[in-house]
Amino acid sequence: MKCDRCESDYAEEYFKDKYTNEIVCLDCLLDGCETSTTTHYMLDGNYLGSDDDINEVIENICDYTSFEKVEEEI
Ligand SMILES: [Zn+2]
Numbered sequence: 001m002k003c004d005r006c007e008s009d010y011a012e013e014y015f016k017d018k019y020t021n022e023i024v025c026l027d028c029l030l031d032g033c034e035t036s037t038t039t040h041y042m043l044d045g046n047y048l049g050s051d052d053d054i055n056e057v058i059e060n061i062c063d064y065t066s067f068e069k070v071e072e073e074i
Pocket of ligand 1 (some may be wrong): 028029
């Protein structure tokens, strides 16, 4: 079997479009998806938040640990 898009013939999985009969490999199938690169932060089993709101994560880390933000002297 061969992917119609990238022509790879070594992929483990192929998918066939039931309407157009196009064969695509797993990589090409996933290529059409939007990916999320959100990083989730946990500390000792406590959910701190994601990098969508890094300030919340930082606040939570300071709540759970003895760290506190250093206010820079201007
Ligand atoms: Zn492909």
